[in-house]
Amino acid sequence: MFQYEKALQYPVKIARPNAKLAKMIMSQLGGPNGELGASMRYLNQRYTMPLRELQGLLTDIGTEELSHMEMVSAVICQLTKGLTPEQLEAQGFADYFVDHTAGIYPVSAAGVPFNAATFQSTGDAITDLNEDLAAEQKARTTYDNILRLADDPDVRDVIRFLREREIVHYQRFGEGLRLIQEQLAKYAPDPENPYAFNTSFDPMPVRPQPRQGAPAGVSLRRK
Amino acid sequence: MMKKPSKSWDAMGKDELLRAVQANQFAVRDLMLYLDTHPTDANALSALMLRRQDYADAADAYAKRFGALTVMHVNDEDGWVAWSNTPWPWEKEAN
Structure with a gap:
């Protein structure tokens, strides 16, 4: 629970x-690359992630995104506070x-x-993690664009x-994808076809293990 | 504030202790909502503080014997894996 x-x-x-x-920064709350979508993406994807470590990673990053939502909202709240309707219009x-x-x-x-169609939860670990990697870069680009337009140092500090954090999350998701790929390389019946089954949905197949002393690099392909 | 008799958390089994954590945590939550609209209700505030203590004690007792509930319970003896590679709350085994 939270x-x-x-x-x-x-x-x-x-x-x-x-x-x-x-108004520009609002996009990182409710826009297509924003923090609300980010949080919903990870917190919804985590249930079918095949490795518990990655369920933990999605929980932790999804929770951090909620905190980022709060920070973006705090920026908007302070940027619009105390303005008259005339000033707001101007x-x-x-x-x-x-x-x-x-x-x-x-x-x-x-x-x-905000539209939930801006994110996906496909129930396929490889697909979801690639979605997550892309999402972090999309958010990074949006923050870069905000930094091109914003000259207020107080705002720039928060945006930076x-x-x-998008870059850190991207790094962690990359490592997460590698963990899945290592599992596939170890257990998938056909190492040359990692897409033969969905690691989130199909039971993880067990490849026959080589006899002791079998030379390294021996083909483990079934049949 | 009145003194609450100490609870025998250590005598409880895993399921019973987890239910105690959840019951006290829920009581705290419900009292928080009540206090949001009744901020000067002294009885509600002292109930909150009693329940908060029970919640903290039960959670600590649970974490010591059955595994961390928050990152604050993680320790070097069991390591990070005991936190990250054990059932998450949405699994049947965790309930």
Whole structure:
């Protein structure tokens, strides 16, 4: 189960409100590469991950993404606080303001509401982990684009932290994929066809083990 | 605050102790919700503190004998594998 800790993962303290910037950063809450989708992706995928270590990895990264959602929301909250409707309109926030006032609602930078179709849980470990690797790079690119547009140092500091975490997650998922591939190399009936079965769904087949003293590199192919 | 008699967590079996952890954790959760809308209710606050102590004690007793419930319980004797490579809560064996 989940429990709350009343502290952000990394501090958010923004001196100057800026609704225009808030709208761009909103994409990392509810956009196609955002933290909400990231968290839902990993926390939903973990149930059918074949290795418990990787179920743990998805739990840990999925939980961290919830903390990132909170940080992105904190940025938006501080960037839009204390602005008058006139200021919000002048900063290009009127269309969001009409429906949500200064409330936090997960949409992309273009105003498209969050959609679970932005992520997948295929129930196939190889597919899911490749999805996760791509997702981390998509989020990294989005943070890079935000950094191209944002000149507020308080905001940039937070965005840089979040961007760095995408790279760390990408690294860990790469190692996770390698763990699965090592299992396949060890146990799959046909090492040359790793896609012969779905490691998340089909029972892991057991390849006949070589006799003791069999020369290394002997073919283990069945039949 | 009134003193609560100490519970015999160590005499409980695995399933019973896990249920005690869950029951106390749920009581804490429910009291938190109540206190959110009744923040000055002193009785609710002292109930929360009693349940919170039982929850912490039961969780510690469980972790010592049957495995970590949070990362705070992980220790070098059992290692990380005892945490990461044992049943996760959505498996039948963990319930």
